[in-house]
Amino acid sequence: MDSPDTDWAGVRLHVVTGKGGTGKTTVAAALALALASGGRKVLLVEVEGRQGIAQIFDLPPLPYEERKIAVAPSGGDVFALSIDPEAAMLEYMEMFYGMRSAGRALTKMGIVDFATTVAPGFRDVLVTGKTTEAVRRRGRNGRRIYDAVVLDAPPTGRIARFLNVTQEVAGLAKVGPIKNHSELVNNVVKSPETAVHFVTLLEEMPVQETLDGIAELRAAGLPAGGIFVNMVRESLLPQAALDTAVKGRFDAGELVLGLKAAGVADGAEATAMAEALAEEVVEHAHRTELEKAERASLAEAGLKSYELPLLADGVDLAGLYELAESMRTQGAA
Amino acid sequence: MKKPATLDIDAILDDQGTRIIVCCGAGGVGKTTTAAALGLRAAERGRCVVVLTVDPARRLAQSMGLTELDNTPRLVSSPEGGGQLFAMMLDMKRTFDEIIEAHADPERARQILSNPFYQSLSSSFSGTQEYMAMEKLGQLRRSDEWDLIIVDTPPSRNALDFLDAPERLGRFLDGRFIRLLTAPAKAGGRSAFRLLNAGFGLMAGAMTKLLGAQVIKDLQTFVSALDAVFGGFRQRAEMTYQLLQAPGTAFLVVAAPERDAMREASYFVERLAEERMPLAGLVVNRVHVSPAPALSAARSAAAAEDLESRGEHELTAAVLRLHAGRMQLTARESREQEHFASAHPTVPVVQVRAMSEDVHDLTGLRQIGDLLATA
Ligand SMILES: Nc1ncnc2c1ncn2[C@@H]1O[C@H](COP(=O)(O)OP(=O)(O)OP(=O)(O)O)[C@@H](O)[C@H]1O
Ligand SMILES: Nc1ncnc2c1ncn2[C@@H]1O[C@H](COP(=O)(O)OP(=O)(O)O)[C@@H](O)[C@H]1O
Ligand SMILES: [Mg+2]
Ligand SMILES: [Mg+2]
Numbered sequence: 001m002d003s004p005d006t007d008w009a010g011v012r013l014h015v016v017t018g019k020g021g022t023g024k025t026t027v028a029a030a031l032a033l034a035l036a037s038g039g040r041k042v043l044l045v046e047v048e049g050r051q052g053i054a055q056i057f058d059l060p061p062l063p064y065e066e067r068k069i070a071v072a073p074s075g076g077d078v079f080a081l082s083i084d085p086e087a088a089m090l091e092y093m094e095m096f097y098g099m100r101s102a103g104r105a106l107t108k109m110g111i112v113d114f115a116t117t118v119a120p121g122f123r124d125v126l127v128t129g130k131t132t133e134a135v136r137r138r139g140r141n142g143r144r145i146y147d148a149v150v151l152d153a154p155p156t157g158r159i160a161r162f163l164n165v166t167q168e169v170a171g172l173a174k175v176g177p178i179k180n181h182s183e184l185v186n187n188v189v190k191s192p193e194t195a196v197h198f199v200t201l202l203e204e205m206p207v208q209e210t211l212d213g214i215a216e217l218r219a220a221g222l223p224a225g226g227i228f229v230n231m232v233r234e235s236l237l238p239q240a241a242l243d244t245a246v247k248g249r250f251d252a253g254e255l256v257l258g259l260k261a262a263g264v265a266d267g268a269e270a271t272a273m274a275e276a277l278a279e280e281v282v283e284h285a286h287r288t289e290l291e292k293a294e295r296a297s298l299a300e301a302g303l304k305s306y307e308l309p310l311l312a313d314g315v316d317l318a319g320l321y322e323l324a325e326s327m328r329t330q331g332a333a
Numbered sequence: 334m335k336k337p338a339t340l341d342i343d344a345i346l347d348d349q350g351t352r353i354i355v356c357c358g359a360g361g362v363g364k365t366t367t368a369a370a371l372g373l374r375a376a377e378r379g380r381c382v383v384v385l386t387v388d389p390a391r392r393l394a395q396s397m398g399l400t401e402l403d404n405t406p407r408l409v410s411s412p413e414g415g416g417q418l419f420a421m422m423l424d425m426k427r428t429f430d431e432i433i434e435a436h437a438d439p440e441r442a443r444q445i446l447s448n449p450f451y452q453s454l455s456s457s458f459s460g461t462q463e464y465m466a467m468e469k470l471g472q473l474r475r476s477d478e479w480d481l482i483i484v485d486t487p488p489s490r491n492a493l494d495f496l497d498a499p500e501r502l503g504r505f506l507d508g509r510f511i512r513l514l515t516a517p518a519k520a521g522g523r524s525a526f527r528l529l530n531a532g533f534g535l536m537a538g539a540m541t542k543l544l545g546a547q548v549i550k551d552l553q554t555f556v557s558a559l560d561a562v563f564g565g566f567r568q569r570a571e572m573t574y575q576l577l578q579a580p581g582t583a584f585l586v587v588a589a590p591e592r593d594a595m596r597e598a599s600y601f602v603e604r605l606a607e608e609r610m611p612l613a614g615l616v617v618n619r620v621h622v623s624p625a626p627a628l629s630a631a632r633s634a635a636a637a638e639d640l641e642s643r644g645e646h647e648l649t650a651a652v653l654r655l656h657a658g659r660m661q662l663t664a665r666e667s668r669e670q671e672h673f674a675s676a677h678p679t680v681p682v683v684q685v686r687a688m689s690e691d692v693h694d695l696t697g698l699r700q701i702g703d704l705l706a707t708a
Pocket of ligand 3: 024025026052152
């Protein structure tokens, strides 16, 4: 059921990162829908306990449980899971040691609280452990339960640490169960079955952060995926007009005639308005130029890149499907 | 609706009684930019200023000469009129190390600094950056070398992490789990005995299985060492907290005119009031304006449609569409600001328009400073 014609055909774990507020949760949700469409089964995972998935799909808060939350275009199911490190630890203790009550007692003592405070690496290994378990899980027929898992991951600044769990945990636990567990995670995360995608805007800081993030990932031997350029404004003006505007040679004369023809203004008023609008055009042209420069910087990373439109009315369910459709037509899924 | 009072930035900067300005707000709204712009303006008005930044955009940092994270203020400019601008970038790990060194005897300090748990805590505890920013602020203030300190706050997920972080670390060290780990060492075995009765054996077994014996040992060493210096920590945090409440401090909440950022700003305003921290006002940054405000979105769109249906003046039609979009955006931004104003009618506000380019040099900062002061 793989579709070999998409850019990430062999990938089973899609990790979505990016600067804060650029649209990680939105892109992860849309990507899950896009990957599921055509009858596949996809799990969308969130790890920061913020209930971003529930919000975006307009659902009550998700429990620590995989449940179906949406149907993809032309069939296919999206399941969601909000990973709570505490619950993940209980599950882990029970699964590996059959120690449910001891696990409970430790939780009461605040061990998870402790782990998140002093050694986030421990917490990360629980969370990535649960995620990669879902990736590896097979049904009775020996086939994978999920065709793909999409992870709404921590922001760019923390992603390499988050995924590089073996490294993170190595300093803390040189031997022992945590170390072993982290190696299992590592096997999935560093394999060709994983791709780490970056969400960015066409602005200086998010682009810079994306490039730094990609470099950091590569240095850590982690697989960089694609770049999702989010909230792209469609350009309304012809390139020729933008070019003259950038050079400061945009002529308001044509606008005067147009405004008169449309009956918007007359005489001196039309001239003043045309000049004001011309100023707006120049500003817009400058911004477009800057965006072009940001695109060029992104291109240097040498990754596949996809552009997602700025949805004028914000992101609702219909908007998510629109973004998913856009991803499919661009070959991201 | 009544317009909110205008925030008078120059009055704050010129008041010699203003010793600390804290810029807080959601991530990416322009806290760092505002802090730096205020610093430059204050220096140009004759004050001796230091700006403590946390995460400046790379080009901005370069233009201020902040290429190294060396944790000490550097002179950026000495404008005419006797003022001076210093700036520094926070090195949280170094700041943390310094506190340890100041509060523990050399042997214990060495023990802590080389412990793997300390290394993890000092470089990745989610509140460390916030905590250390406040610690550095306290240090700068105590040194009394500057008459105005402007602090930028880290891009926390939780708005006021910089207020909460010291307490969180304290709560953590007082937590039951930590007590459990340190109990045997502390009470000469007596409390360990008590805990044994409470099923300590089971617990210790589970912990050892989960974490491994070495980890438990490292942890115990770390926690008891840190515990010994924590009294000093707490005292310092308390002092900084009081500094923030003092009359010489002014909080500026920075926001962008978007729903999430304005909501966060509301939350800040409320939290600051709860903590009795002196709020000076709200900076709404990156506000979009149109040079042709008289032409409404609706009229502009209608005219564009008219031209399009007649197949005439294609360029004008496109420009009218562009303008309609811009006017829609400004309307949405005004609405967000009105919401805020009706919820917090007494908070003074100033707006800074969105520049078409990022702000990465002193010229840009000066421009932002002008906008802040002459709104
Ligand atoms: N293509 C888009 N068009 C319009 N609005 C968008 C688009 N993508 C995201 N948004 C909006 O931008 C805001 C931030 O998006 P989102 O919550 O997905 O970002 P995030 O990166 O997950 O943020 P955080 O770092 O806080 O987790 C939301 O209000 C979302 O609705
Ligand atoms: N008024 C403005 N106009 C245009 N760009 C701005 C403005 N204010 C800030 N910026 C840009 O926005 C980005 C984020 O600003 P920054 O001050 O680093 O935000 P924060 O510190 O709140 O995360 C920077 O690239 C900065 O140059
Ligand atoms: Mg999110
Ligand atoms: Mg900043």
